[in-house]
Amino acid sequence: MWSRKSAMLGSLAVAMYLLGLTLRNTQLVTIAVVIFVFLTWAAIFGGHADVSASGRRADEWSGEEGVSLSNVSAMRKLSSARIFEDGEVGVTLRMQNNSGLGKILEVRDRVPEVMRIKDGANYILMELGPRRETFIEYTVECPLRGFYSLGPVAVRVQDPFGLFHKEKELHVYNDFLVFPKMEDLSDTFVKSRVPKIFTGAVNIRQPGPGSEFYSLREYFEGDSFRAINWSAYARTGRLMVNERERDAVSDIILIVDSRAVSETGPVSRNALVYSTRAAASLAKFFLGRRDSVGLVTYSDEVVSIDRDTGSKQLYVILTKLAGAMSRGNIPLQVVVNRILPHINKGSPIIVMSNLEDDPTIITALRDFRARDFDVTVLSPSSLEFEFDAKRLDRTGYEVLKTERDILISELSSLGVNIMDWEPDMLLSTALAGARGF
């Protein structure tokens, strides 16, 4: 393939050659001849490197593959196929030259745009000897959740003067998953007022509302007098209360708004990012408490994961959250209508939405409340994200903020536990605020 430089030199040579004949000027013709020889020599004996990786899959590939690159192969190994946001993936790329000729190769391993190279380099210029191999190691930092793919490996050889090059994309792909990061919510108190009827014996081994004795602890202000263990008081001289083992699990329904409007704000700070992190943290917390957790995301379609327990369910939920894309504009009412017949009455429902551009929010949440569901709304404020990014002026911000406050108080009056989640607020703080603790 001709480079811009060789094309310009070639054109110059042709122009000088013709001009030389016209002006009967031997010098011009001589310069043209020398340029021609330069180009010819480089084309015949050059064999060598910058890269334009298009990210196409093998079946779409119709580019140039020079002879000099037919014997170059690549293999890639990742340190982990599943990580959490802000985690790191170690990549080892093995490049092999199977031919009997040494090559100067320019290799670029394509890394998704949102990733940052932390250690090493994915772009390497190297001299690879005949029948030799080398390992390229680098680490990428993954700041945002999602499904990602590393590859292809773009390889280029070019002559020393950069006149001609041959390119090839080695279709080696490695997929990996970045889960939303999670926050510890051990101090969060969200309980079902209506225990789920659980078939079979389940040993929860956690203190909570129940009938079986769990342990003794000191009396704190606010504890019921009925819980005081009088014989323990007589023995120790201090007020002691009985703690009981939780004998019920709850069905927790997490609803995540992933409509197009949920991504309002900067890429790494918007309602969808916050909602997915909150949903992941809540799922981990409730599943760790042996509750049964279900997830519903709505965008241009309503996707739901049926309630289940255990660590497998956590990974199912995390995977779904990792792949949540902002698109469409399905109203919350559609989601409510669809899931209402399938959830147990009184189950806690946690909605994560920025409450933007949805005229059905009030009626949808009223429907939940009317059926006595314990509704909590965590609302990451898109306004704050926009204002922080300096894309909203003060007047606009104040007007929108007033509108939002009115909506929040209206929802609050319906008995919805709601929290206007500001960008710098921890999830546990927001949850505590929503629940009134």
Next chain:
Amino acid sequence: MAKSGDTAHLYDGKTVRSAAPSRKKLAGTSSSTGEIPKDAIPTVEIPSFIESLLGGPLVPKMKFLPADKMVQNLQLGCYGILIALGVLTYIVTPATGTLWFAVTGSMAVASVLQLIVVVGAVGTGFWGTMTRDARFLLVSYVMFILSVMRFASSKVSLSQDVFGGEETQFLLTILVVVYAVLLVMYFELSNGVLRFSMLDTSIRTREVYVMNVKKIIGKYHRSLIINPLIAGTLALLVLSVNTILPAFISLFSEQTALRMEESIELISVYGVALGTLFVFLIVGGLFVLDLPSHLQSWRENKE
């Protein structure tokens, strides 16, 4: 300290933002002036007409770090070649037949103008190489080409014949070939200064990692010697067509060879063109037969 909403670290220094259309519109209408804030509109870089023709910017916007030893050596080489090229250009391109001679009609004025062009080419070349600014290099290239553009009536004449070279055709041919090779070498070396500055900057900013730097640079250095030698030799062969062709013909007919030797056409620029045509017909044939690929394949599979 970086602002909390800044995403620059994620996208190579660029702050990438996305927002729903309704929000952007609202942000615009709610401002005191009624305009959409500049910050709300993503920056889109549209290449200029020239850039789209060339497939990229003419002058890379990359800021180079101070030159390393390799680049400094290339710069030194470039200065040396520039001096030699300046002297040779002045010698092999007398003012007769130049554009300025045609315009002014005065040999003295034309000579001065020709000297100014050559000095200008050398000066801008020096400055361009030193500052590593492609714009000055481009001006220098154009001035060098401009200085050689003259009506010459197929005759190589010299402005300064110090060693009496004009009398010996072969010496004259060598001088022209050396001049042409030096000009092409200047193109290459000055371009090399920019290329290796870019590479060096990329290495030092950790954008690219280079394994076996010495081998890669060594290969470039070798090519800097081998390629001009080959180009010079081949050009010499082409320019000596008026000697080679009659010698070949003399194997079959002495008389035809003699007639060819004395032919005006063969020693004119058309003779050179004929020689070039022969050589490149052969080279073209080799390409048609896909010789480079076969050659590469043979070299790769050789044990």
